[in-house]
Every structure is written in structure tokens, then in C-alpha cells.
Amino acid sequence: MNLLVTGGAGFIGSNFIRYWLKKYNSDNLVNLDSLTYAANLASLQDVAAKFANRYSFIKANISERELIIDLIQKENIDIVVNFAAESHNSRAIINPAIFFESNVLASQQLLEACKQTNTRIHHVSTCEVYGDLELDSPDSFAEDYPYKPNTPYNASKASTDLLVNSYFKTFGLKTTISICSNNYGPFQHPEKLIPLFITNALENKPLPLYKSSQNKREWLHVEDHCRAIDLIIKKGNIGEKYNIGSAIEKSVEEISNIILKSLAKPKSLKTYVTDRPGHDKRYLLNSNKIKEKLGWQAEVKFEKGIQETIQWYIDNPQWWQTLKRKTIFQEDNWQIATNLKTSRL
Numbered sequence: 001m002n003l004l005v006t007g008g009a010g011f012i013g014s015n016f017i018r019y020w021l022k023k024y025n026s027d028n029l030v031n032l033d034s035l036t037y038a039a040n041l042a043s044l045q046d047v048a049a050k051f052a053n054r055y056s057f058i059k060a061n062i063s064e065r066e067l068i069i070d071l072i073q074k075e076n077i078d079i080v081v082n083f084a085a086e087s088h089n090s091r092a093i094i095n096p097a098i099f100f101e102s103n104v105l106a107s108q109q110l111l112e113a114c115k116q117t118n119t120r121i122h123h124v125s126t127c128e129v130y131g132d133l134e135l136d137s138p139d140s141f142a143e144d145y146p147y148k149p150n151t152p153y154n155a156s157k158a159s160t161d162l163l164v165n166s167y168f169k170t171f172g173l174k175t176t177i178s179i180c181s182n183n184y185g186p187f188q189h190p191e192k193l194i195p196l197f198i199t200n201a202l203e204n205k206p207l208p209l210y211k212s213s214q215n216k217r218e219w220l221h222v223e224d225h226c227r228a229i230d231l232i233i234k235k236g237n238i239g240e241k242y243n244i245g246s247a248i249e250k251s252v253e254e255i256s257n258i259i260l261k262s263l264a265k266p267k268s269l270k271t272y273v274t275d276r277p278g279h280d281k282r283y284l285l286n287s288n289k290i291k292e293k294l295g296w297q298a299e300v301k302f303e304k305g306i307q308e309t310i311q312w313y314i315d316n317p318q319w320w321q322t323l324k325r326k327t328i329f330q331e332d333n334w335q336i337a338t339n340l341k342t343s344r345l
């Protein structure tokens with residue numbers, strides 16, 4: 001099988017590429033990524049060396065339709081797996097436009113390239129499209145739950161899902177969509193919650209918790225996400241959507257305590273900052289469909305996965321330190337931006 005993976009220089013994409021090439025030793029894979037601030041080709045150094053005959057990289061944007069059509073034809077691509085997206089909710093408050101350009105408009109060009117070459121596409125989405133739940137709600141989001149996104153990032157992801165579905169319904173393009181809960185694991189950008197807390201604690205810097213630190217997220221190890229996408233690619237029904245969640249819920253407060261305890265750092269490193277506008281309280285996926293229809297279940301126990309992730313950041317300072325210095329996002333940036341109401345908004 002020949003795969004075109006987009007956004008493969010980011011967190012989940014790079015883990016997926018390593019997973020796929022290790023598992024399927026006769027498959028070929030092209031990684032297409034525009035190398036935004038969130039990308040890091042160092043995440044794939046081992047892959048590029050070990051699988052040089054089956055792996056290649058091309059720097060391009062998913063909006064470059066003609067280039068992608070040529071690539072699909074030249075490399076005999078069987079499936080496109082779309083991870084490419086601007087992915088940091090806080091940044092979307094400062095510059096929403098780039099989220100709609102990169103995630104929605106660019107994806108439409110990618111879909112067009114798939115349509116023109118009759119190529120299947122699997123699109124990777126997020127639980128944030130469904131909106132949020134009360135902390136004590138007995139509900140969870142099944143695949144038929146209505147989309148109620150609350151922030152520009154979430155709205156951009158919801159819009160792209162609808163776009164993908166429209167290409168299936170209108171043009172008969174072979175599509176599948178996966179909707180995943182919050183991921184953690186190695187190679188995640190240090191602006192995201194778990195790596196931010198780990199790396200700040202390692203540097204004895206404050207851990208910025210929103211005042212709503214009891215808000216919960218459902219945490220899934222990236223390896224479990226990769227296995228789920230694999231199953232959907234191999235056995236999923238065309239035109240369908242699959243939720244992927246672990247059912248392991250932890251509040252931000254709990255995450256900070258686990259990390260501080262593991263690193264033997266004082267709780268006084270916790271600092272409380274004003275909530276981000278539109279900050280969702282809780283997401284919880286109902287993942288029965290993928291369990292019952294495709295036989296998937298999360299395998300990585302949270303306690304083990306989080307300790308291994310903490311250890312990975314301890315062992316790989318060269319991977320995150322430069323990235324963090326160059327591209328870290330200050331969590332109060334959005335506050336300044338929303339107060340100023342600049343024309344960039």
C-alpha cells in the first residue's frame with residue numbers, strides 16, 4: 001500500500017508514520033508537510049534513516065492541489081491520511097483566519113486533489129467539534145451527536161468534517177473520518193498541556209493552570225490513536241465516522257499533580273491564570289462503535305503512559321528545548337490580543 005500522510009512532521013502524524021512503517025514492511029509512505037512552527041523534522045530522523053527506501057518527505061501545503069495530484073499519480077498513492085492542521089486552540093483566538101485557511105480552505109484543495117485522482121482520504125478530527133459537557137453530566141458524545149463547536153479552532157475542525165462529508169455525499173469520494181480525544185505521548189509540541197507542564201516543571205518554571213482547573217479531558221496515548229486509524233483504514237466503512245476515546249478522564253489539576261509528584265517538584269509551581277475565552281469544560285466520547293465494529297480498544301494504561309511520556313521529555317531535552325525557546329506560546333497572549341481588539345482578529 002502507498003500512503004500520502006499530510007502534517008506528518010507534527011505530533012500525531014510523526015508517531016503515525018513511525019507506527020505504520022514499522023508495522024507494514026512493504027508499504028511506502030510520503031510525508032507532506034508545510035513545516036509551520038509546530039513541525040519538527042527531528043521527530044522523524046530515525047524514520048528517515050531506517051526506512052530511507054520506503055519513506056520520503058516533501059515540503060508543501062495541502063492547498064497545493066496540482067502538486068498533490070502529480071504526487072498521487074507519480075507515487076501511485078492508495079490513500080491520503082490528513083493530519084495537517086493548525087492545532088493550538090489558544091493561537092486561534094489571536095489569529096483565527098489562519099485556522100480557516102489551513103484547516104478548511106486548504107483541506108478543500110486536498111479533497112479536490114483526491115476527487116480528481118479518485119483517491120481515498122482518511123481525515124483526522126477532534127472531539128472538540130461536539131462542543132462541551134457539564135462536569136457532572138452523564139452524557140457522552142456518540143457519532144450522531146450534533147456539532148456545536150465553541151472556539152475558532154473547534155469550528156475550523158467541525159467545518160472540515162462537514163466538507164469531507166460533503167465530498168462523500170456529493171461526489172462519491174471515498175472518505176472516512178476519525179474523531180479523537182486529547183492525545184499525549186512523545187514528540188508533542190511543548191505548547192500543549194502535558195508537555196508544557198512537564199518541561200516547565202523540569203525548568204522549575206510555573207505551571208499555568210486556568211482557574212477552571214477542574215475542567216476535564218479524556219486522555220488517549222498517541223499509540224492507541226495510531227492503532228485506531230490503522231483499523232479504520234483497513235476495515236472502516238466508507239463515508240463513516242468513528243470516535244476514538246479512552247474513557248480515561250483527568251482534570252487539569254490532576255494532571256499537574258501527577259507531573260509534579262513524578263518529578264518531585266513542589267506544588268507551589270502551580271499558578272492560576274485567567275481562563276481562555278470559550279474554554280470548554282469537558283469532552284467525553286462514546287467510542288462503542290469502533291470497539292464493536294472494528295474491535296479496537298485503548299491498550300496503554302494512563303499511569304504507565306504518562307510516566308513514559310515524562311521520561312521521554314527528561315531523556316530528550318535537545319528535541320524540545322530549542323522548539324520551546326523559538327515557538328512557545330504565552331498563555332496570556334490571547335488576553336492581550338482580545339483586549340486590544342486589533343484588526344488582525
Ligand SMILES: NC(=O)c1ccc[n+]([C@@H]2O[C@H](COP(=O)([O-])OP(=O)(O)OC[C@H]3O[C@@H](n4cnc5c(N)ncnc54)[C@H](O)[C@@H]3O)[C@@H](O)[C@H]2O)c1
Pocket residue numbers: 006007008009010011012013032033034035036037038039040060061062063082083084085086087088101102103106124125126127157179180181182183184189
Ligand atoms: N493533539 C491532539 O490531542 C489531537 C486530538 C484529536 C485530533 N487532533 C488532530 O490531529 C491532527 C494532528 O494533530 P497534532 O497534535 O499532531 O498537530 P501538530 O500541530 O503537532 O501538527 C500539525 C502538522 O500539520 C502541519 N500543517 C499545518 N497546516 C498545514 C497545511 N495547510 N499543509 C501542510 N501541512 C500543514 C504542521 O506543519 C504540523 O507539522 C490535527 O488535525 C488535529 O486537529 C489532535
